Amino acid sequence: MAASDLALADHALVTALASGDARAAAAWLDDDFTWVDSNGRVLDKDQAVQALPKPPLGNEAGLEPIGQFYGAVATIMVERDKVFLLRIWVRRTAGWRALVYHEVSQNLPAAPHGPGRKQWDNPCKTIPYAPRNKAEFECLASWQRLETAVMAGDAEAWSRHVADEFMVIGPTRRHSKADRKAVLTEQKRSNTNSAPTPLVSARLFDFPDAMVMSCEHQPFHGKAARVSRVFVKRDGQWLMAVSFQTTRQDAPVKTI
Numbered sequence: 545m546a547a548s549d550l551a552l553a554d555h556a557l558v559t560a561l562a563s564g565d566a567r568a569a570a571a572w573l574d575d576d577f578t579w580v581d582s583n584g585r586v587l588d589k590d591q592a593v594q595a596l597p598k599p600p601l602g603n604e605a606g607l608e609p610i611g612q613f614y615g616a617v618a619t620i621m622v623e624r625d626k627v628f629l630l631r632i633w634v635r636r637t638a639g640w641r642a643l644v645y646h647e648v649s650q651n652l653p654a655a656p657h658g659p660g661r662k663q664w665d666n667p668c669k670t671i672p673y674a675p676r677n678k679a680e681f682e683c684l685a686s687w688q689r690l691e692t693a694v695m696a697g698d699a700e701a702w703s704r705h706v707a708d709e710f711m712v713i714g715p716t717r718r719h720s721k722a723d724r725k726a727v728l729t730e731q732k733r734s735n736t737n738s739a740p741t742p743l744v745s746a747r748l749f750d751f752p753d754a755m756v757m758s759c760e761h762q763p764f765h766g767k768a769a770r771v772s773r774v775f776v777k778r779d780g781q782w783l784m785a786v787s788f789q790t791t792r793q794d795a796p797v798k799t800i
Contacts, residue, residue: 704781770792773785
């Protein structure tokens with residue numbers, strides 16, 4: 545069964561990481577694997593194996609992971625003491641492999657943050673990424689409509705592009721779909737809504753009815769952020785299911 549196979553793979557990876565066994569961990573990492581640590585540093589598979597990072601939650605004893613299946617893509621989220629982990633798994637010919645390991649720590653000092661802008665083309669109208677196929681085009685178009693709704697403070701329009709199990713976790717927030725709708729509604733009421741953070745770069749991984757996005761965003765005032773997202777296609781509509789966002793602590797504070 546897919547669920548039991550994934551549980552075994554995830555447990556094996558967590559155990560290998562906690563014990564510092566790079567060879568055992570490497571067997572579970574996809575060739576396109578990336579690790580985003582709590583400081584926003586990104587490691588590829590070779591870098592992670594050569595200098596295996598220390599997992600912030602150890603062997604995760606006593607914790608209850610939250611898992612979601614999206615066909616050939618699955619997500620596992622776990623948290624403790626304001627530290628959150630997302631593991632994105634993908635099913636390959638050889639079995640489940642970890643594509644993304646993403647950390648968010650809300651124990652770090654908040655990065656400098658200034659005012660946003662009321663209007664901005666990127667990502668609502670243009671993005672620095674050319675879709676490679678129809679699936680990417682349609683998924684990104686849905687995401688752009690989602691971000692346009694954010695800029696307009698339109699909670700109902702936003703919700704039409706988000707899965708019911710949606711979760712966004714960043715340095716200062718942990719929002720479910722209902723939480724995020726409430727925030728957008730209040731921003732609209734108080735006229736404090738603003739344009740979403742511009743996209744700097746992106747890499748997409750296309751699977752049947754699922755899409756993984758690894759990207760970087762640059763706030764109008766502040767430090768860049770590493771973001772990992774999963775989208776799922778349901779009833780012909782692409783929906784965002786999860787978004788993990790980590791500030792690049794080594795990035796300069798910029799103003800666009």
